[in-house]
Amino acid sequence: MQTTANAPRPGGSVWTDPKARAWLFQILAVIAVVALGWFLFDNTQTNLEKRGITSGFSFLNNSAGFGIAQHLIDYDESNSYGRVFVVGLLNTLLVSVIGIVLATLLGFLLGVARLSPNWLISKLATVYIEIFRNIPPLLQIFFWYFAVMLSLPGPRQSMGVGETFFLNSRGLYMPAPSPGDNFGLFAGAVIVAIIGVMLLSRWSKARFEATGRLFPVSLGAIPLLIGLPGLAILLGGNPLQWSMPALTGFNFTGGWVLIPELMALTLALTIYTAAFIAENVRSGIQAVNHGQTEAARSLGLPAGKTLRLVIIPQALRVIIPPLTSQYLNLAKNSSLAAGIGYPDMVSLFAGTVLNQTGQAIEVIAITMSVYLAISISISMLMNWYNKRIALIER
C-alpha cells in the first residue's frame, strides 16, 4: 500500500499545519534578530559620530606609555597597545594553564581520597572540599594575596633556601638559566634520553603482551634521564649559566621572580577549582555500578588494578563533561586578577588600555572574542577526548 504521507491533507488549513507554523515562527524570529542587530549598530554609529569618537583598530599601534609588572615577552613603556594586548593574553593563558593542570591533579587526588575507606583521609578531603568550594573565589584570591603573600617578610628579611631561592613580600625569587657553551651537547643528550625512554616503554609494553611480565619502565628511565645529561655535563662542562637572585640595596636583582599576584591568583584558582573537580571525580567513580568492582575483585584483580583498569575508565565518561565546565570556569575566573592587579588581559587591556584610549567597543569586543576563543578551544578539545572514550552500545 502507498504511504499516506504524500496523500493530500483532508480539509486542513495552513494555520493548523505544524510544518507551516514552524516555518512561520522561524521567519519571524530571523526578522526580529536582524532588526535588533540593525538598531544596535545604527544607534552606536550615530552616538559615536555625535561624540566625535573615531572607531577602528588603529589605536592598537599607539604607544602605551605604562609599565607592566610581569611580561613573558619583551616589553617596555614605548611598546604599542597591541603588544600590551599580547602580554595580557599570555599572562591570562599562563594562569589558566598552570591552574588547570594543578587543579586537575589536586582534584583527582581529593576525589579519590574522599572515597577512601580510611576515615581520617576521607574526612580531611571532605572538610577541604566543603570549605573551599563554599567561599567566593574573589575572597580566596584576596586571602592569598593580602593575608598571605603581602604579609611575608620584606626583601631584607627574606625566607631563603640556601642562596638560591628567596620568598618575600615581593615574590618568589629563583635562579634563571640561560644557555651556556655546552648547551648544544646537553640538549642533544636530553633529547636522546627522552627518545630512549619512549623506546623503552614501547618495548616494555610489547614484552608485557608477549610474556605477561611487567617491566618497571621507571627502572630504566631514571638512569637514562639522569645519566645521559649528566655524562654530557661531565664531558663538556656546565650547559647552563645561572643568574642568581641577590639582594642589592632594598630589593633583589637577577634570577626569575614569580610575582605575589601570580602566586596568589594561581593558588586561589587551583584550590577553589580543585574542590569542584574533586566532587566531579567522586560522583564519576560512584556512578560506576558496584557490580563492576565485585566482578573485577571476584576475578582476582587487586583493589588498585580494579580502580585503574575497570572503574576509572568508566568513571571518566561521567567526569569529562563537568570537568570541561570547571576548566572553562577557571579560565574565566582568571579575570578576577583585576581584583589584585595581576596584569591579565582584563585588568591590562579591558582596564588600563580602555581607560587610556576610550575605545570601549573595540577593546571589549576584542577581549570578549578572545575569551570566547579560549573557551571554545577548551570545549572542543574536551569534546574530542570525551568522544574517544565514549562507550559503544548498539
Add this chain to the structure above:
Amino acid sequence: MPEAIKQTSAEPMILMEGVHKWYGQFHVLKDINLSVQQGERIVLCGPSGSGKSTAIRCLNRLEEHQQGRIIIDGTELTHDLKHIEAVRREVGMVFQHFNLFPHLTVLQNCTLAPMWVRKMPKREAEEVAMHYLERVRIPEQAHKYPGQLSGGQQQRVAIARALCMKPKIMLFDEPTSALDPEMVKEVLDTMVGLAEDGMTMLCVTHEMGFARTVANRVIFLDKGEIVEENEPEAFFTNPQNERTQLFLSQIIH
C-alpha cells in the same frame, strides 16, 4: 586441622564450618555447615531474603563472615588479602546482572584477568579466551562490546570470562533471573555442559529443571538456616520439612 576434614575420603573443595553473619542486628547466616567435594554440583534455593546469595558471596569473600571457618581448596578465608586473592583466582563467579566491563570488548573482558592476574602473555590469553568463547558458542561476538549483545549472550560471555581464569570452582548467583524467558535455556545449556565436564559448581537458582538434571544435592535455606538437604529426586518428590513443602508448593504450581 579439624577432624572433619580428615574423615572425608578426599579433602573437600569447599568447607563451611559454623558460619555466622550479621548485617548490623540482622542475623543473615546462622550456623551454616557445608562440605563440597571436587566435581560436586550443589543447587541452593530458598525464599527471597533467606541468605542464599549471601552464603555463596561469602565463599569468595565479597561478603565477610563474622564467625566460623570457610576453607576453599585448603586455603582459609581470613582478613589476609593474600589468601583472599588466592581464593578469588581459583573461584569463578557469575552474577545475576552479568557485570561485564562495558568499556572493553568481549575478548578484552575475557583476557583482562588472565593478563593482569595470571601474568599470561596477551596472545596466549586471547587463545584461551577464544577457546572458551567457542565453548559458550559466541566466538563471532569477540570484538563487539557488551552493550551490543543480548542478555543471554552477555551472560554466556560472563561465564566464559570466569572460565578464562581456569577456576576450580564456579559460583552462580541467580544467573538466569535477569534474563528474558527465551534466553534462559541458552545459559542453562551452557551450565549443563560445564557440569558434564566435571566442574565443581554452586548455583543459587530457582530453575528446578536444572536442579533435577544437574545437581548432586539440593540445599534449601530459610531465614539464614539450612533447613533441608537432599538428592534432587527425593528433595522434590518427598520434602521432609514443612517450610520446604510450602516453598515448593509456591514455586511449582
